[in-house]
Amino acid sequence: MFKEMGRRSQAVLVILCLLKTVKAFEMEVIPAERIVAQIGDTLVLTCNATGCASPSFSWRTQMDNPLGGKVSHHRTYSTLTMNPVSSVNSHEYLCTVICDEKKKKEKSVKVELYSFPSDPIIEISPSLVAGKPATVICKIPDVYPSSHLEVVLMKDKHILHETNFYADDSTNTETKIVTYSFHPTVEDIGKVISCVARLPIANMDFEPKERTSSQKLNANFGPQNTIITASPDNSPMEGGSLNLTCVTQSNPPPKIVWRKYLAEESIQHLIKNDVLSIPHVRFNDSGRYICEVINVVTNKTEKATVDIIIQGAPVITKLSIEPSTTVQEGENVSIQCSAESNPPPKIILRRKSDNSGIRPYSARSILLPSVTFRNGGDYECVAENKFGNSKSEITLNVKYGPKNTVITVIPTAAVKEGETVTMKCTSSGNPAPVISWKKKLVTGESVKISENATLTIQDLKSEDLGLYECEAYNQYGKEEKAVKLYVQARLEKADQVIPFIIAFSSVAAVAVPAAAILIYVSRQAKINGSYSLVKALRLKV
Numbered sequence: 001m002f003k004e005m006g007r008r009s010q011a012v013l014v015i016l017c018l019l020k021t022v023k024a025f026e027m028e029v030i031p032a033e034r035i036v037a038q039i040g041d042t043l044v045l046t047c048n049a050t051g052c053a054s055p056s057f058s059w060r061t062q063m064d065n066p067l068g069g070k071v072s073h074h075r076t077y078s079t080l081t082m083n084p085v086s087s088v089n090s091h092e093y094l095c096t097v098i099c100d101e102k103k104k105k106e107k108s109v110k111v112e113l114y115s116f117p118s119d120p121i122i123e124i125s126p127s128l129v130a131g132k133p134a135t136v137i138c139k140i141p142d143v144y145p146s147s148h149l150e151v152v153l154m155k156d157k158h159i160l161h162e163t164n165f166y167a168d169d170s171t172n173t174e175t176k177i178v179t180y181s182f183h184p185t186v187e188d189i190g191k192v193i194s195c196v197a198r199l200p201i202a203n204m205d206f207e208p209k210e211r212t213s214s215q216k217l218n219a220n221f222g223p224q225n226t227i228i229t230a231s232p233d234n235s236p237m238e239g240g241s242l243n244l245t246c247v248t249q250s251n252p253p254p255k256i257v258w259r260k261y262l263a264e265e266s267i268q269h270l271i272k273n274d275v276l277s278i279p280h281v282r283f284n285d286s287g288r289y290i291c292e293v294i295n296v297v298t299n300k301t302e303k304a305t306v307d308i309i310i311q312g313a314p315v316i317t318k319l320s321i322e323p324s325t326t327v328q329e330g331e332n333v334s335i336q337c338s339a340e341s342n343p344p345p346k347i348i349l350r351r352k353s354d355n356s357g358i359r360p361y362s363a364r365s366i367l368l369p370s371v372t373f374r375n376g377g378d379y380e381c382v383a384e385n386k387f388g389n390s391k392s393e394i395t396l397n398v399k400y401g402p403k404n405t406v407i408t409v410i411p412t413a414a415v416k417e418g419e420t421v422t423m424k425c426t427s428s429g430n431p432a433p434v435i436s437w438k439k440k441l442v443t444g445e446s447v448k449i450s451e452n453a454t455l456t457i458q459d460l461k462s463e464d465l466g467l468y469e470c471e472a473y474n475q476y477g478k479e480e481k482a483v484k485l486y487v488q489a490r491l492e493k494a495d496q497v498i499p500f501i502i503a504f505s506s507v508a509a510v511a512v513p514a515a516a517i518l519i520y521v522s523r524q525a526k527i528n529g530s531y532s533l534v535k536a537l538r539l540k541v
Helices: 002-021 494-506 508-528 533-540
Strands: 026-030 033-038 043-050 056-061 070-073 077-082 092-099 103-114 121-124 134-143 150-155 158-164 174-182 192-198 210-216 219-231 242-251 255-261 267-269 275-278 287-295 300-308 312-322 326-328 333-342 346-351 365-368 377-385 388-410 421-430 434-440 446-450 454-457 466-474 477-486
Touching (some): 026 092, 033 043, 043 056, 056 077, 134 150, 134 192, 242 255, 242 287, 242 300, 333 346, 333 377, 333 388
Parallel strands (some): 033 103
Antiparallel strands (some): 056 092, 092 103, 121 134, 219 242, 242 275, 255 287, 312 333, 434 446, 434 466
């Protein structure tokens, strides 16, 4: 009996233990009650059952709208996957679990949707021109619900424009666009245009509810206020450096072209740069310089000019003889001198050998009609101003035929037979004349006897008497002079000496006058190129 009672007690305990370990039938939906999801994302709803060995699951929406998702059943749970979530999924979803065909439980979850996936997109024309109308476009992509969207356009911290879409009743995602027109200024360059989009939905938690995009303004303008600065100044010294800088206001930076007016009013193209640099200026660098700036975006051109005057001591640029530095006597000759400087130079042109006190021929030129050999020589041009002076020389070489041919006889006293006489012939000319001697024979024929300027006859004989001719010659002409030589015979016999002494005594009274006549005749021989001892004796008799 006791054994049977014990068995019954054990059975009761086992039943009690089983009752304690078996759970009651329960269910839950994850997430519970309410979920906020962004359109385009993936959303999974899970329905779990506990306390039921083989539960049965089902999903539906209020008003029996389509589920808009995929259902997957498992042993103790079921899932509803919406990939991607769209506006059709904005419902309350109900999960029903049936256990052992008798027990039934239901729970619901509300799916609330929004779409605010990316920052706004700002579009501003890249070629804004200052002072001309421009439009800013702000796009907010794929917004839902757009009836809550607020958009603010700002420039730096200043509000340009505000708009909202409260009256919009769209049930799908849409890209909303806000436009704003304004006139950009030069001062706007570098400032920031911002588009702030807000989606404030009450009792709906998601981040972010505000998105912002910004873009810097870049307005094109100019060129304007163009000027040229000269360094060191507008009147640099000759030989120094000169830098011309073209300064302008322009966006984008303009193309720059330098030009210069030439004397004939044409324009010379220089460089394409904002700085025109001349390391060593010369007087011909003086003139008007033009800086031309071109903005290809605004299609606007502006010019600035500056006048440059190079200062300095004179520089002789020309010293010439026309038709040539070597001319023939009788030609017309022009000597010219030119110089550059600032201030303008004073120019003196003269022959160096002239007396310095003599007034110069001309300020800049000398005209020599029918030039003579006396005009030849070195000519000097002097140019001066307050900064200094410059000198230059040139030589005029005048070619001419022989002139002033002279014969000199040495000795000038009476020449007797057996003595030596020297006859020297001189002549001027350019080039130097070639001098030769000829003797005229009794027959009248002339025979060349020497090619030297000096003719020396030693041991004079009676046959040496006669007419001697000196000829001076170059390619421009010739000139001749003659001298007649008379030789007194030597007195050697006594019978010849006595009559001579008697004759000498008979004329003693006239000795002094004869001597005077002899001196006179010898001088005339030197001057006139003839020498006659016999003639002197005749005069004495």
